[in-house]
Amino acid sequence: MKYDFTTIMNRGGRNTMAVDGYGMMTQGIDIKEGVEPIPMWVADMSFATVPTVPQQIIERVNHPEYGYFITPDEYYNSIIEWHEKRNGVTGLTRECIEYENSVLGxxxxxxxxxxxKGDKxxxxxxxxxxxxxxxKNNGYDIIHSELVKDENGVYRxxxxxxxKKIVENNIHTTIFCSPHNPTGRVWERWELEKAMEIFQKHDVMVICDEIWSDLILADNKHIPLQSINEDAKNRVIAEYAPSKTFNLAGLVGSYHIIYNKYLRDRVRKESSLGHYNAAxxxxxHALIGAYKPEGYEWVDELCQVLTENVNYACDFFANEFEGIEISKPEGTYMIFPDFTKWCEKHGRNIDEVYAAGIREGVIWQPGxxxxxxNCIRMNLALPHSKLVEAMDRLKMAIKGLE
Ligand SMILES: Cc1ncc(COP(=O)(O)O)c(C=O)c1O
Structure with a gap:
């Protein structure tokens, strides 16, 4: 590997949420004395980003003038090139792209x-x-449609x-997550086509969150929802960011792609009203540094590392325990083991499993x-040696409950 995904970085002492804020996850459960916590919860990585990010930032910071600025052409061109080279997107132009202060924003x-307000x-x-x-915070009602596992344990x-839910509830908006967090599904073309067919039939507009679209495991392939057909191109508001891909969440910087002019004018107007949405x-500069040629290589290597980690963790659970079911993720760096059957078999509940992991210093997140x-979400974006240590600790914790 050209880049370093093995060094165990000391992330503590810098107000890093994953490490310095893990108390949010322990729920008052004490970690055993002398055991060092391993952060496997909030969605960032225990890897240093690609070196071109700090290089680009430092180069700019060295010029000691940080007044109002104009977003440079290089920013938009980097995004256009990234989507063309990674996902085969052609015809993307600068006007379709706009900075957003975080994907959720x-x-x-x-x-x-x-x-x-009050719409479903x-x-x-x-x-x-x-x-x-x-x-919830913005006053909309949530209607869930549950993903169901097929005969191979794949969430569909x-x-x-x-x-049925769209018709019954007169729904005209959906949030679509692609790849899907927390299941890690990378949707296949036929799945995207079928979903879009339903959305078109019932006039449902789509907000598609593709923040995870660079983190694709093994031979899977991400297909941008807007590329499905002409209707999708105009019906979908797509959200992207380099933050998950390059570990830049603390820098806050994402962007949308909207081809439909009416929609993008409306979204831009809405985003501007709070006066908070300036780049x-x-x-x-972090995005420009990330989307340089080195960034392409770095992400390819990262995806290999994540694939190995996901394979290791899934095999570990399968070999060591009966009844812990994992639908192997095809993207992201999350796994979402389901303990329903294991809990039934051993007369335990999920809180006991969760607490046992926390006591061993594995900071995971309740499903x-x-x-x-009955699930627990685990973040596998950490050096492999740390993952091995975490899984050994979990083995001890869970076996202790059997
Ligand atoms: C699907 C998804 N969207 C959005 C976010 C958060 O993005 P941001 O911090 O840019 O709001 C996350 C973070 O984990 C995520 O998983």
Whole structure:
């Protein structure tokens, strides 16, 4: 490997949420004395970003003038090239792209354009907690359509249920997550086509969150929803960011792609109303640094590392335990093990499993936050040696309950 994904970085002492804020996850459960916590919860990575990011930022910072600035052409050109080279997107122009102060901020602005307060919005379950909060905080009603596992344990959309809920609730907006957090599904073309067919049939506008679209595992392939057909191109408001891909969440900087001029004018207007949505000089330069040629290589290597970690963790659970079910993710760096059968077999509940992991210093996240009550979400974006250590600790913790 050209880049370093093995060094164990000391992330503590810098107000890093994953490490310095893990108390949010321990729920008053004490970690055993002398055991160092391993952060496997909030969605950022225990890897240093690609070196071109700090290089680009430092180069700009060295010029000691940080007044009002104009977003440079290089920013837009970097995005256009990234989408062309990574996802085969052609014909993307600068006017379709706009900075957003975080993906959830973009989702909130798009919702304001598409919905009135109290409107019902369709979303899949399990659900990324940020969507739940954004919808609740902004006064929209959530209608869930549950993903169902097929005979191979793969989470699939229940198209019949989606259509029924859309019709019954007179729904005209959905938030679609692609790849899906927390299940890690990378939707296949036929799945996207079928979903879009339903959305078109019932006039449902789509906010598509593709923040995870660079983190694709093994041989899977991400297909941008807007590329499905001409209707999708005009019906979908897509949200992207370099933040998950390059570990830049603390810099805050995402962007939308909207081809439909009417929609993008409306979203832009809505985003501008709070006067908070101006690009930050450093995050603009971070994106430019990330989308350089080195960034392409770095992400390819990262995806290999994540694939190995996901394979290791899935095999570990399968070999060591009976009844812990994992639908192997095809993208993201999350796994979402379901302990329902294991708990039934051993007369335990999910809180006991969760607490046992925390006591061993494995900082994972309750699935209930994602509408998966018997699941626990685990972040595998950490050096492999740390993952091995975490899984050994979990083995001890869970075996101790059997
Ligand atoms: C699907 C999804 N969307 C959005 C976000 C958050 O993005 P931002 O911090 O840019 O709002 C996350 C973070 O985990 C996520 O998983």
């Amino acid at each position: 973009g989702v909130a602005s798009a919702l304001s354009v598409l919905c009135s 919005v369709l979303i899949h379950k399990p659900t990324y907690i940020g969507f739940t909060m954004t919808l 959309m229940d198209f019949e249920d989606m259509e 930050n000089l450093l995050s603009v 209930s936050a994602f509408n998966g009550p």
